[in-house]
Amino acid sequence: MDFNMKKLASDAGIFFTRAVQFTEEKFGQAEKTELDAHFENLLARADSTKNWTERILRQTEVLLQPNPSARVEEFLYEKLDRKVPSRVTNGELLAQYMAEAASELGPSTPYGKTLIKVSEAEKRLGAAERDFIHTASLSFLTPLRNFLEGDWKTISKERRLLQNRRLDLDACKARLKKAKAAEAKATLWNDEVDKAEQELRVAQTEFDRQAEVTRLLLEGISSTHVNHLRCLHEFVKSQTTYYAQCYRHMLDLQKQLGSSQGAIFPGTFVGTTEPASPPLSSTSPTTTAATMPVVPTGAVLAPPEETALCLEEVAPPASGTRKARVLYDYEAADSSELALLADELITVYSLPGMDPDWLIGERGNKKGKVPVTYLELLS
Secondary structure (H helix, E strand, O other): OHHHHHHHHHHHHHHHHHHHHHHHHHOOOOOOOOOOHHHHHHHHHHHHHHHHHHHHHHHHHHHHOOOHHHHHHHHHHHHOOOOOOOOOOHHHHHHHHHHHHHHHHOOOOHHHHHHHHHHHHHHHHHHHHHHHHHHHHHHHHHHHHHHHHHHHHHHHHHHHHHHHHHHHHHHHHHHHHHHHHHHOOOHHHHHHHHHHHHHHHHHHHHHHHHHHHHHHHHHOHHHHHHHHHHHHHHHHHHHHHHHHHHHHHHHHHHHHHHHHHHHHOOOOOOOOOOOOOOOOOOHHHHHHHHHOOOOOOOOOOOOHHHOOOOHHHOOOOOOOOEEEEEOOOEOOOOOOEOOEOOOOEEEEEOOOOOOOOEEEEEEOOEEEEEEHHHEEEOO
């Protein structure tokens, strides 16, 4: 009991001494031991790493789960060390609604058939999104959280210990300075000086030891950067895979809808009338254009390798031509294609047997194939 009381009193005295030293430093009434420039740089880099890791983590969580309520729910499950329940993605929910609508409105009608096709595509998109979220969480979010909840807490703890050791050291320096000043006035303070010098040596040793421990932890931030770099590569890889799957699914859907649209609305265009993004690869439309022939209306289609494009024989249909605004610059890959400049207006039309990703474009006396994804078809 007496031992515990003495320890509590000692701890209270140390805390008070540190508080006094800290306050006097803030008011410029006490000297402060400064860390070397390299150490200060290590501290600044560690703080910057922690701050940016938190921001990147939070924004990535928003990217993967835009719903704030769902994020809070997932956070609580993680804190309770329980498995997060499986949640239907927005794409899968949309697919479910479309399938139910097709069933009720008539699955054999053109609208119902299209709803079913789009529903299947949305379901595949939802599954791809689920895989992406799972992969990104494991390969990217988890390592970032582990750093903030593990390594950074250890670094923060050792930094607080170093701060306390520094305050103790500076307090000992102040006591020694006062003892020497008193010694100059009277010889009765010799013992006080010896005691202050001994306390200073002990405080200096403890400070140096703690500074070395903290320095090693701060230098370990370089290893953290290497680990986060590897995780970032994994995140980009999973994101690339996800968007490639989405592009492939939507391309397949566009082709399915194109073939059915041609049967339902003869003479209409194949493709979207809304602005579209450029293809993922600039070589995709070029390769397609080189292998997909364009022939006049009524001609018999031959295999791609046996048919050549004759622009002189291509004539616009009597009806079905439309105006289109060019969204992006496009450089023609060969003489069968028409080069495009952003924001210009051209006349476009489709011919039987054409690849749904391409149209015939005319500008003045020039004509050639143009990719649909570079156009906004105007009504």
